[in-house]
Amino acid sequence: MGRSPCCEKVGLKKGPWTPEEDQKLLAYVEKHGHGSWRALPARAGLQRCGKSCRLRWTNYLRPDIKRGEFSVQEEQTIIQLHALLGNRWSAIATHLPKRTDNEIKNYWNTHLKKRLAKMGIDPCTHKAKSDALSSAAGAGGGRRSRSAANLSHMAQWESARLEAEARLVRESKLRTVAALQHQMGSSPPSSAASPPGCLGVLRAWRGQRSDLESPTSTLSFAEGRLLMAAAGGGLVDGDYQGASRMDNLAGLEVPDAAAGGEAPWLGEACGWGQLQVGGSFTGMLLGDKNSNCGCAGGDSYGNNDYLQEEEEGTEMNKHYWNTILNSVNSSSSSTSPAF
DNA sequence: AATACAGTCAACCGCTTCCAT
DNA sequence: TATGGAAGCGGTTGACTGTAT
CATH class of the missing domain: 1.10.10 (Arc Repressor Mutant, subunit A)
Structure with missing residues (x-):
């Protein structure tokens, strides 16, 4: 039949x-x-x-389609998201405005994949990557031998995945705050007594608007999952440590509310293209010889801060990384705009 | 100039997922 | 809860174009 x-x-x-x-x-x-x-x-x-x-x-007639060459930012986004999501082109396309999944897929297969292959990286073989990482870390005694350069690239590839992870968390946080702003139709308080980080903002807003039942009530399921994951599963109301940890992961400066400071990212239209990372593997891959200067998109965060956090990111434990991946996987089928 | 080969990308195919009943 | 139809998705194909010989 x-x-x-x-x-x-x-x-x-x-x-x-x-x-x-x-x-x-x-x-x-x-x-x-x-x-x-x-x-x-x-x-x-x-x-x-x-x-x-x-x-x-x-793929062709829709009026909101951008055609032509991919920008460096777009390439960077594709590489990072592919490292995280694999061949989930539609999911990747949601983070590249005006690009279709088909176009991204073609671009990956005809340009980026080959570039990676030249560097001795097979981005489709996750096991190869983890093998290489294990070997590079001195764990086990793999039968295959790889060049030192390739091992280095493998490790850097993993770093690209972590970059993507950090961006996802940061993006989730931005979306959460933007959603709250939109819902409440008010600016966040800039006065004192605002605890640090996203939850601090949420809490302060809730104090300002008594009709807000819960900070999580405004989150989509996926965003909530990511926030929970970002805090190592311990992000609940009143958990300052969780919020602080999320701030670290998201690479954001905690606003100094006591000093009257307002979070620099509040109200900012932060698309993926604007959230460039500096000093990164993807920058190197894209031929950016001075990849530390990744702020062209206009983000307002210190790149040095981010670099430091990127290094910290490589030390995240396996459990945490798995949590993030699970969150991404489970949320990718949700209605969240993040995935 | 002719041919072969490689690269690109629009379009198709078939499987999976979603949703209404 | 089960089922069937529609839409979505990712892999693959093949026509077209550019480059090398």
């Missing part, structure tokens, strides 16, 4: 789209929306499968 076709394929056109077909599809979607893709071709007067129409629209 063969699988039933997604649509009646007899008489349907395949292959490259003509400008006329594009025009028909574009005009129809702009006027009516796509609705049911299955029904769209007949309504739009196209001799195409609905699937083909959806693909053409999402």
Whole structure:
């Protein structure tokens, strides 16, 4: 028993789209929306499968698509997210505005993957990476021998994953604060008595707005999971240590509320492209000879601070890393905009 | 100029996931 | 809870283009 076709394929056109077909599809979607893709071709007067129409629209005709060369920031984001998420192109694409998963996939396969391969890294073989790391750390006695340079690259690759992790946590935190700001329609308090870190802000806001039931009530499930993970599972209301630890992981300066300081990241439109890391493996991979100067996107954090935290990040224990990965995996199917 | 080869990318295929019933 | 249809996703293909010989 063969699988039933997604649509009646007899008489349907395949292959490259003509400008006329594009025009028909574009005009129809702009006027009516796509609705049911299955029904769209007949309504739009196209001799195409609905699937083909959806693909053409999402990968080519959609007005909010950016085409052309990838920027260094975009490359960096792809590399880091791929290190963390693997071939989950749609998940990666959600962090690259105006880029499609198909485009990112093609770019990875034709450019980035080869660049990594030249460095002796197989980004698809996680076991190879962990083997190399174990060997580099002097653990065990692997039968395979690798060059010192390759081992170094492997370790650095792992570092790229940690960069991505730190960015995820930081992004989660930013989103949380932005969501709170949006919901409450007010600026965070800048006066004294605000405890450090994200929870401090949440708590202070809650004090300001008594109708807020709980700081976690405004979080999506995924964000909540990440926050919990960031604090080693111990981030609950009143847990200053958890909040402080999260601040460290997220690479953020804790605002000095007592000094009237306002968190520099509050209200800032921090897209992924703006959150560049400095002195990184991905910077090296991208040929950035002076990769310490990764602040071109306009982030307001001291890069030296971040570098220090990046080094600290490499010392995170395995349990913590697994927690993060689990959070990412479980949340990637949620409705959170983060994944 | 002709041919072979390599690289790129739009599009397709088939499997998985989601959602309505 | 089970089922079927629709949409989404990632791997793969093949046409096209550029470069080397």
